[in-house]
Amino acid sequence: RTLRIGLIPGDGIGREVIPAGRRILEALPSSLGLNFSFVDLDAGFDCFKNTGVALPDKTLDTLRKECDGALFGAVSSPTTPTKGYSSPIVALRKRLDLYANVRPVKSVKPTAAYPDPIDLVIVRENTQDVYVKEERTYELEDGTIVAEAIKRIDSKASSRIARMAGEIALKRRAIRETSGDNIGKQTMVTISHKSNVMSQTDGLFRSCARAALEEKRFVDGGIKIDEQIIDSMFYKLGRNPSPYDVIVAPNLYGDLLSDDAAALVGSLGLIPSANVGDGFAIGEPCHGSAPDIEGRGIANPIATLRSVALMLQFLDQEDAALAIEKAVDSQLLEGRFSTPDMGGNATTNEVVEDVLKRL
Amino acid sequence: RTLRIGLIPGDGIGREVIPAGRRILEALPSSLGLNFSFVDLDAGFDCFKNTGVALPDKTLDTLRKECDGALFGAVSSPTTPTKGYSSPIVALRKRLDLYANVRPVKSVKPTAAYPDPIDLVIVRENTQDVYVKEERTYELEDGTIVAEAIKRIDSKASSRIARMAGEIALKRRAIRETSGDNIGKQTMVTISHKSNVMSQTDGLFRSCARAALEEKRFVDGGIKIDEQIIDSMFYKLGRNPSPYDVIVAPNLYGDLLSDDAAALVGSLGLIPSANVGDGFAIGEPCHGSAPDIEGRGIANPIATLRSVALMLQFLDQEDAALAIEKAVDSQLLEGRFSTPDMGGNATTNEVVEDVLKRL
Ligand SMILES: CC(C)[C@H](C(=O)O)[C@@H](O)C(=O)O
Numbered sequence: 019r020t021l022r023i024g025l026i027p028g029d030g031i032g033r034e035v036i037p038a039g040r041r042i043l044e045a046l047p048s049s050l051g052l053n054f055s056f057v058d059l060d061a062g063f064d065c066f067k068n069t070g071v072a073l074p075d076k077t078l079d080t081l082r083k084e085c086d087g088a089l090f091g092a093v094s095s096p097t098t099p100t101k102g103y104s105s106p107i108v109a110l111r112k113r114l115d116l117y118a119n120v121r122p123v124k125s126v127k128p129t130a131a132y133p134d135p136i137d138l139v140i141v142r143e144n145t146q147d148v149y150v151k152e153e154r155t156y157e158l159e160d161g162t163i164v165a166e167a168i169k170r171i172d173s174k175a176s177s178r179i180a181r182m183a184g185e186i187a188l189k190r191r192a193i194r195e196t197s198g199d200n201i202g203k204q205t206m207v208t209i210s211h212k213s214n215v216m217s218q219t220d221g222l223f224r225s226c227a228r229a230a231l232e233e234k235r236f237v238d239g240g241i242k243i244d245e246q247i248i249d250s251m252f253y254k255l256g257r258n259p260s261p262y263d264v265i266v267a268p269n270l271y272g273d274l275l276s277d278d279a280a281a282l283v284g285s286l287g288l289i290p291s292a293n294v295g296d297g298f299a300i301g302e303p304c305h306g307s308a309p310d311i312e313g314r315g316i317a318n319p320i321a322t323l324r325s326v327a328l329m330l331q332f333l334d335q336e337d338a339a340l341a342i343e344k345a346v347d348s349q350l351l352e353g354r355f356s357t358p359d360m361g362g363n364a365t366t367n368e369v370v371e372d373v374l375k376r377l
Numbered sequence: 378r379t380l381r382i383g384l385i386p387g388d389g390i391g392r393e394v395i396p397a398g399r400r401i402l403e404a405l406p407s408s409l410g411l412n413f414s415f416v417d418l419d420a421g422f423d424c425f426k427n428t429g430v431a432l433p434d435k436t437l438d439t440l441r442k443e444c445d446g447a448l449f450g451a452v453s454s455p456t457t458p459t460k461g462y463s464s465p466i467v468a469l470r471k472r473l474d475l476y477a478n479v480r481p482v483k484s485v486k487p488t489a490a491y492p493d494p495i496d497l498v499i500v501r502e503n504t505q506d507v508y509v510k511e512e513r514t515y516e517l518e519d520g521t522i523v524a525e526a527i528k529r530i531d532s533k534a535s536s537r538i539a540r541m542a543g544e545i546a547l548k549r550r551a552i553r554e555t556s557g558d559n560i561g562k563q564t565m566v567t568i569s570h571k572s573n574v575m576s577q578t579d580g581l582f583r584s585c586a587r588a589a590l591e592e593k594r595f596v597d598g599g600i601k602i603d604e605q606i607i608d609s610m611f612y613k614l615g616r617n618p619s620p621y622d623v624i625v626a627p628n629l630y631g632d633l634l635s636d637d638a639a640a641l642v643g644s645l646g647l648i649p650s651a652n653v654g655d656g657f658a659i660g661e662p663c664h665g666s667a668p669d670i671e672g673r674g675i676a677n678p679i680a681t682l683r684s685v686a687l688m689l690q691f692l693d694q695e696d697a698a699l700a701i702e703k704a705v706d707s708q709l710l711e712g713r714f715s716t717p718d719m720g721g722n723a724t725t726n727e728v729v730e731d732v733l734k735r736l
């Protein structure tokens with residue numbers, strides 16, 4: 019089978035890590051029976067500066083009509099307010115209805131701060147909340163400027179993301195059982211929200227998520243339903259992240275939680291994500307465009323390689339996904355080559371080569 | 378001078394820590410020339426269950442008419458949606474226009490995870506953002522339930538909170554200079570926001586905060602203006618919190634950041650706050666009502682004792698504030714008695730006695 023993959027490097031180190039993603043796909047063992055074709059696509063702040071559009075129609079069209087999946091690098095955020103610019107990744111998620119943003123966070127080795135293994139996944143709703151970007155500004159009589167944004171949550175999106183979280187919890191348990199790793203871990207979905215303040219919006223998220231997870235399939239699967247108010251979620255994650263399994267969250271909390279959890283395992287350069295819709299997935303490293311290290315060839319490619327695996331998983335290519343994950347884990351465990359974000363001095367290329375050898 | 382202090386224990390361990398706050402005020406050395414009188418006031422979820430109101434008018438009236446300051450314990454959040462209930466602390470902040478929530482986070486000793494001292498303060502806007510609690514719910518033709526909340530930010534509140542952050546930065550530097558502690562630290566205010574997604578609301582917060590901090594008084598004071606997008610703020614705080622000095626944030630981010638930062642120094646039981654308006658302050662420990670340990674006499678009183686000091690500071694009683702802070706710091710540094718949240722087995726009372734001895 020041939021899968022056609024859109025490559026959208028975006029800005030900054032996006033251009034250095036997306037090629038690594040392509041390389042690992044090309045290097046997959048032929049025994050898997052998979053072939054890949056690629057199409058380069060434009061988007062990002064540089065694209066905006068050059069063309070006046072951050073997400074060209076051509077990119078969207080090609081993804082829709084030709085592609086089975088895609089890899090997205092990173093986008094720079096303007097450092098000063100820039101009229102007409104709007105984040106292309108946020109637009110992509112909405113326009114392609116990639117309703118779930120799946121972000122696994124896993125520790126490689128125990129550390130002094132966290133002696134127990136961290137192995138959790140954040141399942142972030144990807145289309146609603148304050149990300150609907152409906153804002154308005156007005157002026158009061160006394161000259162005060164007021165700006166308002168809508169935070170929108172609906173029952174459909176909340177139920178669907180919770181169901182996705184439930185499916186992921188079941189799958190993770192099955193993998194633990196097959197691999198024998200971390201076998202005692204409680205299969206659990208933690209619903210995070212702030213319904214003590216936003217009783218209607220976060221209250222709706224909470225009740226829909228709960229109802230979805232109370233479906234027979236999940237109850238029979240032994241999923242424990244847990245709940246945390248989002249402020250206390252940050253506290254508990256920082257104190258002891260190891261009991262957490264799957265965390266489901268509205269869009270904004272999911273954004274913040276994933277950066278937070280990344281710090282617990284050492285580097286954002288390790289954290290992958292997939293933007294998932296029905297039958298389509300875009301792999302995307304969680305890190306940004308990192309202007310401070312751009313062009314130096316030292317960006318950590320691990321997040322992208324893992325994002326490739328995640329994308330494949332959601333395109334139902336489990337074996338290929340597993341092959342990449344294993345190669346990455348073994349590379350990290352040996353720890354011979356690591357990029358500066360992890361305290362090493364290897365280049366992007368050295369890390370990629372080292373992973374490819376293990377495929 | 379006699380200060381009249383409202384005591385609002387609220388729910389759960391609020392009832393165990395607020396008496397400790399009263400005790401330390403009563404134990405202040407008479408050389409400070411301060412006297413205190415107290416009035417017990419009701420509020421909280423239990424109050425709601427007993428009377429149908431979470432924040433009785435009498436409490437508000439008494440605070441307004443009789444009190445110079447107050448101490449607030451904690452409130453329980455209902456575990457199931459509860460009609461008519463609304464958080465009394467959120468209401469208090471708005472009704473008394475306590476526009477700043479000041480939350481200092483300070484490490485006692487270096488740890489393996491954070492060898493460098495942590496000494497920062499979160500200055501949280503306390504009246505706006507999604508905390509305006511304007512929500513509505515409607516149903517679509519297809520049966521989908523939609524809930525919306527307003528996130529409101531205005532220029533007045535944003536400028537005023539940034540100015541407060543600037544004043545606090547100047548004061549902190551002056552204290553560092555007098556005490557000789559941590560003298561090399563860069564005086565800095567970090568503005569956190571998500572204007573890359575919410576260009577109008579968070580954009581307004583960002584530009585007003587920046588403009589306020591560019592005022593001559595702060596520039597001459599050598600305050601460095603820093604900025605972090607809120608997701609990356611969580612990441613950077615987790616990786617290395619020690620460079621941060623003052624962090625100014627809209628209401629919700631401030632709520633999440635303070636729990637997050639509490640985990641960095643070990644326990645929420647250490648983190649105080651003050652809700653500050655013009656000429657009035659309510660001290661409030663950052664922790665919740667902790668139903669799991671309620672009634673066992675083991676709640677950590679440190680957050681409350683420090684909140685008393687903070688309250689006094691904003692009531693311009695610097696000497697009294699300093700006396701309490703010193704007694705608390707010395708108690709923590711010796712570390713002989715500590716409550717279970719910090720890994721010890723002392724009672725609330727033992728810790729309080731140990732602090733009082735050092736006054
Ligand atoms: C770049 C930004 C718009 C984006 C987001 O907020 O979703 C990023 O932080 C992420 O997490 O993918």
Ligand SMILES: CC(C)[C@H](C(=O)O)[C@@H](O)C(=O)O
Pocket residue numbers: 214215249452464466467632663
């Ligand atoms: C109890 C809750 C309403 C409150 C808040 O969200 O402000 C609390 O978390 C706090 O930080 O004081």
